[in-house]
Amino acid sequence: LPSEFKTARPILQTIEGAGFEAYFVGGSVRDTILKDPIHDVDIATSAYPSEVKALFHKTVDTGIKHGTVMILDHHHKYEVTTFRTESGYQDFRRPDKVTFVRSLSEDLKRRDFTVNALALKEDGTVVDLFSGLNDLAQHVLRAVGSPEERFHEDALRMMRAVRFASKLDFTIEKQTEAAIQHHAKLLQKIAVERIRVEFEKMMMGQNPLKGVRYFLETGLYAYCPRLNGQKKALSRMLGLNASLQLANETQVWLFVCRILGLSAQACPTFLKAWKTSNDLNQAVKAGLTFLEALDNQTVNAHLLFQTGERYLKEALTVQKIFDVSFDPDQYLVAYKKLPIKSSKELAINGRDLITTHLVTPGPDLGRVLTALQEGVLNGTYQNQSSELISAAKTMLTNKEESD
Ligand code: ATP
Ligand code: MG
Structure with missing residues (x-):
């Protein structure tokens, strides 16, 4: 087990010692089995939030109404969430109201994909109710239960599917893919901010173009802000011979704006529709301004100064995606030679x-x-x-x- 799990074991042992069940769940279990690095471990338990709080000295009510309590232990933080079901979906969005339950299987059943519905016991045993292990081995993303029902319940899961296809470099199982195509339109019901998070993660995944291909083929793109009618432009991504590795949101949006042929002047309207932050909008605009000058061969000291080192580097990285033979060095050297940087x-x-x-x-x-x-x-x-x-x-x- 990775060290993150090992340090968290006493937490699970304490909960189990009090007569409740406790498991590692979600992405950290999936990533561990894939031998990918993990970030945060999620713990699920049969204990109700008040019962969890009674077992530990320091807890924070981070998401108590959804059943999540944060446990602070030796400078580590753990999110412990009570087993829950989510019933009464309305408007194709995840319900705000959840019901706490004592059964692990009820909790795993509400999860989106089989590879995300695995639970790991403190002793290393895996609970696999939906053949998630097999799908992990086959690199397949498959909805838990009926894909039609699951996407109808919560349309964001369709964006999560393309995000995980990219992040994990997995194939979406045929019926799951067909259900996305069928329900793509329901994405309109989802808050733009939540779509954006999944879109950005898709663009930053291990195999972004795999995600993008599904995003285009299933028609999801048409229900994203200002992408309807842009299939042809977006498809240009698939023709780039460079392997696409975007490291942060600035690069993602710079890249998307360039693909769509948006100018620095036009980008604020586009980004506003995606509800990106002011900081990001500023970064993208500065990057696009630089790239336009690069197109027109009008880069000079003034522009390098205006762009600044951080945005300059992002812009040069994006330029390199479009033109593998592009050499960013001369611009970095010119920047370094500026008599003043601010x-x-x-x-x-x-x-x-x-x-x-x-x-x-x-x-x-x-x-x-x-x-x-x-x-x-x-x-x-x-x-x-x-x-x-x-x-x-x-x-x-x-x-x-x-x-
Ligand atoms: P990441 O490594 O990107 O954090 P993750 O699998 O942990 O991936 P999260 O968004 O953190 O993804 O969600 C944690 C878990 O909660 C998922 O693995 C899944 O089991 C469940 N989950 C999250 N969002 C949904 C959803 N919209 N519908 C069903 N289950 C969900
Ligand atoms: Mg997670």
């Missing part, structure tokens, strides 16, 4: 100009500083205070004369 590095600041009595606070001050910064960037001036002060003098004298 306005703060300019050898003089506003206060220096004011103390020399050259200018008073106001719009002129800002204009002079911007002009000096540009001059330093394009090599007109050295980044040196005496030279910049005399340059400022010249600018302001010329200005007075022309006023």
